[in-house]
Amino acid sequence: MNRQTSVFSPGFSAVALILVVVAALPLLVDSDYFLSYTINVLQYGALATAWAMFSGPTRYISLATTAFFGIGAYTVAVLSESLPWAGVLLVAMVVGIVLALIVGLSTLRLSGVHFVIFTFGLAELVRQLVTWYEVNITKSIGRYIFLDITQEQIYWQLLALLSLALLFGWLIRRSRLGLALRVIGEDELVARHLGVNTTRAKVLLFVISATFMTLVGAVMSPRWTYIDPAIVFNPIVSFQVLIMSLLGGAGHLLGPLAGVIPLTALFEVLSANFPNHFALLLGVTFLVIVYFVPNGVLELVRGWLRASKNKGQGGHHESS
Numbered sequence: 001m002n003r004q005t006s007v008f009s010p011g012f013s014a015v016a017l018i019l020v021v022v023a024a025l026p027l028l029v030d031s032d033y034f035l036s037y038t039i040n041v042l043q044y045g046a047l048a049t050a051w052a053m054f055s056g057p058t059r060y061i062s063l064a065t066t067a068f069f070g071i072g073a074y075t076v077a078v079l080s081e082s083l084p085w086a087g088v089l090l091v092a093m094v095v096g097i098v099l100a101l102i103v104g105l106s107t108l109r110l111s112g113v114h115f116v117i118f119t120f121g122l123a124e125l126v127r128q129l130v131t132w133y134e135v136n137i138t139k140s141i142g143r144y145i146f147l148d149i150t151q152e153q154i155y156w157q158l159l160a161l162l163s164l165a166l167l168f169g170w171l172i173r174r175s176r177l178g179l180a181l182r183v184i185g186e187d188e189l190v191a192r193h194l195g196v197n198t199t200r201a202k203v204l205l206f207v208i209s210a211t212f213m214t215l216v217g218a219v220m221s222p223r224w225t226y227i228d229p230a231i232v233f234n235p236i237v238s239f240q241v242l243i244m245s246l247l248g249g250a251g252h253l254l255g256p257l258a259g260v261i262p263l264t265a266l267f268e269v270l271s272a273n274f275p276n277h278f279a280l281l282l283g284v285t286f287l288v289i290v291y292f293v294p295n296g297v298l299e300l301v302r303g304w305l306r307a308s309k310n311k312g313q314g315g316h317h318e319s320s
Helices: 010-028 032-058 065-079 085-107 112-138 151-173 176-186 188-193 198-223 235-248 255-273 275-292 297-319
Strands: none
Touching: 010 032, 010 151, 032 065, 032 151, 032 176, 032 198, 032 235, 032 255, 065 085, 065 112, 065 198, 065 235, 085 112, 085 198, 112 235, 151 176, 151 198, 176 188, 176 198, 188 198, 235 255, 235 275, 235 297, 255 275, 255 297
């Protein structure tokens, strides 16, 4: 078997070992703050990895993350007292798939700024529809969630979702679908001329990505106890996921995580100390990242290493 594609390659084994260590952290560190912070890291890690799974190769910038995240959370709020936890997650997954299919089939013929605007509008539309339903049908604006699920269980479930997202991303990159999506990202017209069914490829990966986002919202919902549309359909979540993915490098499998880890800490500090200016500071952070590291930190590091290697080889040739 080709060493690069084997699941027993050193790189894959190292990632698996790290995930095992991370899974043991709640048992090793007895700190509520540490647990809360790492849950945030895992939440955004899973969301950003799922986002980059679609947007990385296709270069379609989606701002619909919060729409699927919120749908997952509200599905739990509605069904948590009617079904067992596994059944609730299954229903949430199906709802996310159906919504992603509808959105994908109706919008993925768009591209560029039109797609960005539509996905942002979609998230706002879903929030307004849920708000209208709550106010006019249920006569309330929010819902309570009473589930016997501990913070440690939320942690491990998020870690499982992140692990699955990384595995799916790894497999897709080595598949014909991954190759087709990279061609679409370079030039969609060329991809069509090469016989790639661009609509089917984009919709399939958009659905996979959205399914992970929906499940993250479902897993996170018991953490709040009480939710309303403003909490789970917060558009800032979409922008944070975008910024984190771009900082690390959406074109790399581990790129989103490289952005999530430092920016989660930064956003914690900013939201705690500058709550009234958080949106402004988020925008400034986005502009700085786009200007200074447009291709992500991992691509920047790769460029430095390549330049250093070439310089070293040049020096070796000169001395010889």
